[in-house]
Amino acid sequence: xxxxxxxxxxxxxxxxxxxxxxxxxxxxxxxxxxxxxxxxxxxxxxxxxxxxxxxxxxxxxxxxxxxxxxxxxxxxxxxxxxxxxxxxxxxxxxxxxxxxxxxxxxxxxxxxxxxxxxxxxxxxxxxxxxxxxxxx
Amino acid sequence: xxxxxxxxxxxxxxxxxxxxxxxxxxxxxxxxxxxxxxxxxxxxxxxxxxxxxxxxxxxxxxxxxxxxxxxxxxxxxxxxxxxxxxxxxxxxxxxxxxxxxxxxxxxxxxxxxxxxxxxxxxxxxxxxxxxxxxxxxxxxxxxxxxxxxxxxxxxxxxxxxxxxxxxxxxxxxxxxxxxxxxxxxxxxxxxxxxxxxxxxxxxxxxxxxxxxxxxxxxxxxxxxxxxxxxxxxxxxxxxxxxxxxxxxxxxxxxxxxxxxxxxxxxxxxxxxxxxxxxxxxxxxxxxxxxxxxxxxxxxxxxxxxxxxxxxxxxxxxxxxxxxxxxxxxxxxxxxxxxxxxxxxxxx
Numbered sequence: 024x025x026x027x028x029x030x031x032x033x034x035x036x037x038x039x040x041x042x043x044x045x046x047x048x049x050x051x052x053x054x055x056x057x058x059x060x061x062x063x064x065x066x067x068x069x070x071x072x073x074x075x076x077x078x079x080x081x082x083x084x085x086x087x088x089x090x091x092x093x094x095x096x097x098x099x100x101x102x103x104x105x106x107x108x109x110x111x112x113x114x115x116x117x118x119x120x121x122x123x124x125x126x127x128x129x130x131x132x133x134x135x136x137x138x139x140x141x142x143x144x145x146x147x148x149x150x151x152x153x154x155x156x157x158x159x
Numbered sequence: 160x161x162x163x164x165x166x167x168x169x170x171x172x173x174x175x176x177x178x179x180x181x182x183x184x185x186x187x188x189x190x191x192x193x194x195x196x197x198x199x200x201x202x203x204x205x206x207x208x209x210x211x212x213x214x215x216x217x218x219x220x221x222x223x224x225x226x227x228x229x230x231x232x233x234x235x236x237x238x239x240x241x242x243x244x245x246x247x248x249x250x251x252x253x254x255x256x257x258x259x260x261x262x263x264x265x266x267x268x269x270x271x272x273x274x275x276x277x278x279x280x281x282x283x284x285x286x287x288x289x290x291x292x293x294x295x296x297x298x299x300x301x302x303x304x305x306x307x308x309x310x311x312x313x314x315x316x317x318x319x320x321x322x323x324x325x326x327x328x329x330x331x332x333x334x335x336x337x338x339x340x341x342x343x344x345x346x347x348x349x350x351x352x353x354x355x356x357x358x359x360x361x362x363x364x365x366x367x368x369x370x371x372x373x374x375x376x377x378x379x380x381x382x383x384x385x386x387x388x389x390x391x392x393x394x395x396x397x398x399x400x401x402x403x404x405x406x407x408x409x410x411x412x413x414x415x416x417x418x419x420x421x422x423x424x425x426x427x428x429x430x431x432x433x434x435x436x437x438x439x440x441x442x443x444x445x446x447x448x449x450x451x452x453x454x455x456x457x458x459x460x461x462x463x464x465x466x467x468x469x470x471x472x473x474x475x476x477x478x479x480x481x482x483x484x485x486x487x488x489x490x491x492x493x494x495x496x497x498x499x500x501x502x503x504x505x506x
Contacts, residue, residue: 035445036197038200051428064423065426065428066434067429068433068434068437100419
């Protein structure tokens with residue numbers, strides 16, 4: 024069996040990654056999934072989180088908001104609403120939105136406000152976490 | 160007799176104008192090229208999403224097998240009482256008839272919905288300025304309020320077109336979906352200038368909600384380019400070095416067609432129904448995103464064409480002014496010679 028698979032990560036704005044990888048971790052809606060070549064075909068929704076994939080001994084990180092993934096034995100395709108590499112993340116903006124989300128959590132009145140703020144907080148935290156990881 | 164100095168001054172002024180229009184044309188051409196590239200870059204995601212949804216429709220039994228009724232609210236048609244129209248124009252003028260044509264089409268569409276409550280949301284400064292003069296802003300009212308149907312403006316977005324990002328489209332889509340879900344509005348239409356290539360453009364009204372059929376835009380009013388407009392656009396494009404063929408998307412589409420529909424038994428981490436439910440709003444968002452991108456490309460193309468026409472008009476004007484100046488100069492010389500000769504003869 025081949026020891027790599029093709030990897031494509033696509034967002035509405037562009038194709039972010041088109042590469043070959045040996046292993047990938049994706050933030051499934053119901054928990055993180057680790058995928059190796061030869062994985063059984065699978066379809067899942069993605070939550071807010073961090074994608075990490077290994078290629079030639081190097082691990083690459085991306086932060087994603089909502090997404091959708093198809094896993095085939097020799098290929099993983101991910102549709103994500105946003106997918107950013109660490110160097111693309113605007114740390115200042117993420118910190119700002121984290122602060123705002125925390126404020127909203129404190130002062131939120133309705134249930135909807137709460138969920139929205141929680142989502143925003145999670146996105147900001149993921150971004151900051153991924154931004155802190157070096158590409159090497 | 161016209162004054163030579165005056166004519167010379169006018170020639171200089173027209174030459175300056177021509178320089179500006181020429182520069183604007185080249186800038187628009189460059190922006191158009193970039194807009195086309197962006198639209199192309201957005202295609203894989205849009206196509207993949209559409210394909211997944213199409214395949215999920217059958218797997219998740221979205222349509223009731225007995226009655227054929229859709230089981231998802233965004234697909235269900237209901238009597239149209241409150242209509243939302245989103246009009247996409249440009250923020251700036253000097254783009255020929257681009258904005259005017261859109262607003263004329265908007266007026267026609269509004270007339271067809273005269274017996275319903277119509278809410279208008281504008282994207283782009285030009286549309287806002289025009290429509291705000293004709294219709295008043297919406298006042299808060301309850302959904303069931305009786306009274307004559309009215310046309311009101313509910314929202315505006317200006318200055319967002321320089322940098323169309325997906326978040327903008329997503330925000331818009333989420334807002335209309337929420338209002339649709341609450342039955343505040345029964346249908347949503349998007350009026351914009353569709354852009355396939357410089358010579359393949361249409362002004363269309365596309366029904367965004369309810370979704371008639373996934374993957375097939377529900378166009379309810381369309382207006383193509385006239386032959387003359389096409390010729391002009393073609394000439395401008397050729398002169399500015401912009402390609403006139405629509406981008407080749409066959410490879411992208413073929414790759415996207417394979418997404419999530421391989422003939423294998425997938426493990427579904429979530430049920431197909433659940434997936435369909437979370438994907439459908441994204442489909443609406445991507446439709447809006449594509450429409451905005453096309454409208455921006457069309458605006459740049461329109462400006463490029465208009466500025467090309469302006470440049471060639473300026474050239475014509477310079478030619479005829481130069482001719483007039485030469486005539487005047489010649490006449491002056493002839494007159495001087497006559498004066499000298501008759502002066503000499505008189506002695």
